[in-house]
Amino acid sequence: MTRLLAALVPLGIVGMIAFFLFTGETGDRMFRGRSELGDTFSRRAVRSDPPNRLGPGSRGLENAAANTVTAIVLDYRGFDTLGEVTVLFAAVAGAGLALFGRRRRRGKAAPVTPSSLILTAAAPWVFLFLFVVGFAIVLHGHLTPGGGFPGGALLAAGLVLLMSASGHESSARRLHLLEGLSGFAFVAVGVAGLVWRDSFLAHFGDAGALGAFWSAPVTILLYLIIGLKVSAELTNAVRTLANVEDPTTEEVP
Amino acid sequence: MNVVHLVAISALSLFGIGLYGLWSGRNVLRWILAVGLMETGINVFLVLTGWYPGARVPIITESFSTSGPVPFLDPVPSALVLTSIVIGLGTTTLALALAILHARSHGTLECEADPETAEVLE
Numbered sequence: 001m002t003r004l005l006a007a008l009v010p011l012g013i014v015g016m017i018a019f020f021l022f023t024g025e026t027g028d029r030m031f032r033g034r035s036e037l038g039d040t041f042s043r044r045a046v047r048s049d050p051p052n053r054l055g056p057g058s059r060g061l062e063n064a065a066a067n068t069v070t071a072i073v074l075d076y077r078g079f080d081t082l083g084e085v086t087v088l089f090a091a092v093a094g095a096g097l098a099l100f101g102r103r104r105r106r107g108k109a110a111p112v113t114p115s116s117l118i119l120t121a122a123a124p125w126v127f128l129f130l131f132v133v134g135f136a137i138v139l140h141g142h143l144t145p146g147g148g149f150p151g152g153a154l155l156a157a158g159l160v161l162l163m164s165a166s167g168h169e170s171s172a173r174r175l176h177l178l179e180g181l182s183g184f185a186f187v188a189v190g191v192a193g194l195v196w197r198d199s200f201l202a203h204f205g206d207a208g209a210l211g212a213f214w215s216a217p218v219t220i221l222l223y224l225i226i227g228l229k230v231s232a233e234l235t236n237a238v239r240t241l242a243n244v245e246d247p248t249t250e251e252v253p
Numbered sequence: 254m255n256v257v258h259l260v261a262i263s264a265l266s267l268f269g270i271g272l273y274g275l276w277s278g279r280n281v282l283r284w285i286l287a288v289g290l291m292e293t294g295i296n297v298f299l300v301l302t303g304w305y306p307g308a309r310v311p312i313i314t315e316s317f318s319t320s321g322p323v324p325f326l327d328p329v330p331s332a333l334v335l336t337s338i339v340i341g342l343g344t345t346t347l348a349l350a351l352a353i354l355h356a357r358s359h360g361t362l363e364c365e366a367d368p369e370t371a372e373v374l375e
Contacts, residue, residue, distance in 0.1 A: 003277065010272035014265050022258075031257055033305045038327035042311060055317050068311035068325060072332040084336050091343030095350035144312070149339055210313060230339075237346045244353050 042068050046076055056211035064207035064215040065142035073147075074222050078201035081222075082186055085229055089179065092237045099244055115165050123165030130158035138227035142216045148223040152230025159235045175236045182229035189222060261301055267294030279364040281352040285345060292341045296334045303327030 020026060034042075043050045044061050051061055058064075065071040073081055134154035141147025193202035208215035267290055274287025308326035356362050 006277040007273055010269045010276055013272060014269035017268075018262070018265055022261075030302070031305055034303070034308075034325070034327040035329060038303065038325075038329045039323065041328055042323040042325045054323075055313060056315055066313045068313070068328040069331045069335065072328055073335055077332060080336065084339055088339055088343045091347045095346045098347070098350045098354055145310075149335065211315075234342075241346070241349055241353070 041072055041076060044071070054210075056209075058210045059208070061207060061210060063203065063219075064210045065219045066211045066215075067142055067144065067147075069145075070142050070147055070219060070223075071216075074219050075201075075203055078190070078222070081226070082190065082201070085183065085186065085226060088230070088233050089183065092233050092240070095237060096240045099240060115167060119165045123161050127158045127162050130154050130161070134158065134227070134231075138223055139220060140213075141223040142219040143211065143213070148226030149230055151223075152227040153234060155227060155231035156234035156238070159231060160238050163235070163239070172236070172239065175232050175239070178228060178232040179236065182225045182232065185225045186222065186229070189218065189225070193218070257301065257304055261298060264294045264297035264301065267291070267297065269294075281355055281362045281364055285348045285352060288348070289341070289345060292337070296337055296341075299330045299334050299337070303330040 021030060040046050043054060044063050045051070047062050051058060054061070056066075063071040063075045065075070134151045134157075136151075137144075137146040137154060138148055138151030141151070190201040193204055194200045196202075196204040203216070203218040205217050208217070271287040271289070271291030271294060274283055274290065303326045305326065307324065309324050311325035311328040311331070352362065355364070
C-alpha cells in the first residue's frame, strides 16, 4: 500500500507539471520560437550591429567561434564559466575536506585488488586513444559540439584507467599543481582581455575567419585551460573517493 | 503530438522516476542516484525548450546562409545546461563524500527517520 502511494505521489506531481506546461497559454508558447536574446547571440550582434555577412569564412565578427553555444559560454558569458569552474573546484575540495579533514585515526585503507592481465595489457592503448580523442574534442570546441568539459572528462577517464591499471595513484601534488595553474591561467587570460581590450575576459587578438581551425584563438586557449582543469579535477575527485578506508569492514568498537 | 512531445514526456518521466527514488526507501546512495536522474530529466527538458519546428543545431556550417532569419534553435538554454551538468557533477561528488561520512559514523547507508532510535558508532 505504501509502495503504491510512493509511486502515485511522483506520478501526480509530474502529471501536474505536464498539465501546466502543455495546456493553456504556456502550452501555446512552448516550442514556438526563439528568444530575442538567443537570436542576438546567433547573429553575433550583442556588442555591435549585425554583420553584413554571417557564414563560413566571415571575418571581423565580434566572435568567430562557429559553435554559438561555445561563443556564449566562453565569450558572452565567460565570467559565469569562471564561476562554474570555481564551483567544480570547491566541490572537489569540499569532498576532500569532508573525508580527510581530520587525519585518519582508525580503520584501514581500502584493500587494493591487483589489476587483471586484461586491464594492464589494454590500458596503455585505451589511454592513448582516449588522450588523442580527448584533446581533439578539447581543441575543436569552437567548431563542433564538445569542448573543454567533455574533452576533459575523457582525459580524466584515461588518467583514471591508467591509475587503476598500474596500481599506483597519480601524485596529488601534481594534480593540485595542474588545477592551480590552469585556474590561474584562466584568470590571466581574463586580465589580458582587460589590458588589451576593454573588459575582463574580452577576446583579444585577430579573430580569424569563421569556421577555420585557427579562428577565435582565445576560445581555443580557454577551452584548453578548461580541459586540463576539468581532467585534473575529475581525477582528483576519483582519487579522493577511492582512497577512503572501507567503512563496512570496520569493527564496531 | 509529435516527436518533441515524446521527448518532453520522456524527460518528465525521468524526473518522475527520480522523484519516486527519493520518495521510496531510505538508502543514501539511492537518493544520490535519484537526484542524478532528476537532473538529467530537467537538463533534457531545458534543452528542449529552445526547440521550435524546423530548428537546426546552432553551429554555423558550410550549408549556412544568412538569407532570412537564423534557423537555429535557442542557444541560451543549451549554454545554461552545460553549466548545469558541471554543477551536477560537483554536487554528486560532494554528496558521495557525505554518504561515505554517514556510512563511517553509522556503519550503514540506510538513513533512520527517527533520530532518537538512530545508532551512532562514535
